[in-house]
Amino acid sequence: MLLFRSEDDVEKWCDHRRISRGAIFDLVRLWRLACAWYDDRLDANWRRRTILERQAILESVGFGGPFWRLTD
Amino acid sequence: MSNPILDSEIRLWVYRYFADTGRGPSPVEIAAHFRLTPLQVDHALERLETEGHALVRIPGSSHIWMATPFSAVPTSFLVRSGTRQWWGNCIWDGLAILGLLSLDGTVSTACPFSGQPLLVTVANGGLVGSPGIVHFAVPAGDWWRDIGFT
Numbered sequence: 001m002l003l004f005r006s007e008d009d010v011e012k013w014c015d016h017r018r019i020s021r022g023a024i025f026d027l028v029r030l031w032r033l034a035c036a037w038y039d040d041r042l043d044a045n046w047r048r049r050t051i052l053e054r055q056a057i058l059e060s061v062g063f064g065g066p067f068w069r070l071t072d
Numbered sequence: 073m074s075n076p077i078l079d080s081e082i083r084l085w086v087y088r089y090f091a092d093t094g095r096g097p098s099p100v101e102i103a104a105h106f107r108l109t110p111l112q113v114d115h116a117l118e119r120l121e122t123e124g125h126a127l128v129r130i131p132g133s134s135h136i137w138m139a140t141p142f143s144a145v146p147t148s149f150l151v152r153s154g155t156r157q158w159w160g161n162c163i164w165d166g167l168a169i170l171g172l173l174s175l176d177g178t179v180s181t182a183c184p185f186s187g188q189p190l191l192v193t194v195a196n197g198g199l200v201g202s203p204g205i206v207h208f209a210v211p212a213g214d215w216w217r218d219i220g221f222t
Contacts, residue, residue, distance in 0.1 A: 001162035003190050003204045005183035010207045013185040022209040027167075027192060027202040034168035038141050041172055042091065044084055048125050058212065071213040 003027070023067050032061045074119055082106060082116050083126045086139050091173055094158045096136040096144030110134075125216070137220075141165030141172065148184075153177030163192075163206060170194045 004010045007024060014021045036057045040046050049057075051072050058068050082102060089097045097105075103113045114134045120126040128138040136144050143149075143159040149166035151158040153175040160166030166179035171194075179192040183204065193200040210221065 001164040001208050002184050003163040003181050004207055005186050005188045005204055007205055009183055009185040024207050030206050031167050031199050034164055035171035038168040038172050041087055068212045
């Protein structure tokens with residue numbers, strides 16, 4: 001999960017590394033995901049969220065479709 | 073023999089240690105704090121990694137590499153708040169550290185292609201501006217296949 005100057009730089013980086021382009025989006029959405037995904041890590045009774053709970057967090061910030069489908 | 077309550081206490085202590093100091097505790101420090109043997113700590117960290125996905129150890133070592141969003145080793149994502157600093161594993165984790173600790177601060181990184189420095193600022197619980205664009209190369213179903221690359 002990297003931050004690039006521009007979408008054009010993402011394309012060039014993927015070409016250079018010979019990897020497929022993944023998902024591209026802005027920092028605002030990532031900030032929402034970051035806060036929701038990790039908000040329990042300092043809880044004394046932390047447990048790993050179920051796959052359904054984690055999928056729901058992704059969907060709550062608009063990440064749906066095959067690229068965002070989790071597996072356990 | 074596993075002890076889920078002790079494992080849970082170790083996990084929480086490790087996370088608080090990262091939050092308070094910006095670095096991960098060594099196995100020796102964990103052993104001293106909980107009055108455990110090194111072997112007991114090894115087993116507890118192994119359980120926390122393999123059963124709980126609560127942390128990741130450096131391959132071939134009993135030392136902690138990640139307690140996501142924190143990294144025990146320097147990365148390209150330096151998080152600062154006042155005089156405090158942490159390492160995030162990626163831009164997602166860098167932002168998550170400020171969110172988790174409810175702190176204003178910055179995440180400094182650089183574009184992996186151009187090398188241009190990028191500074192992300194969080195203030196009053198929100199982003200200030202939105203420099204750059206985020207790229208996730210790995211599909212969600214494969215995140216844990218190679219968490220270092222992810």
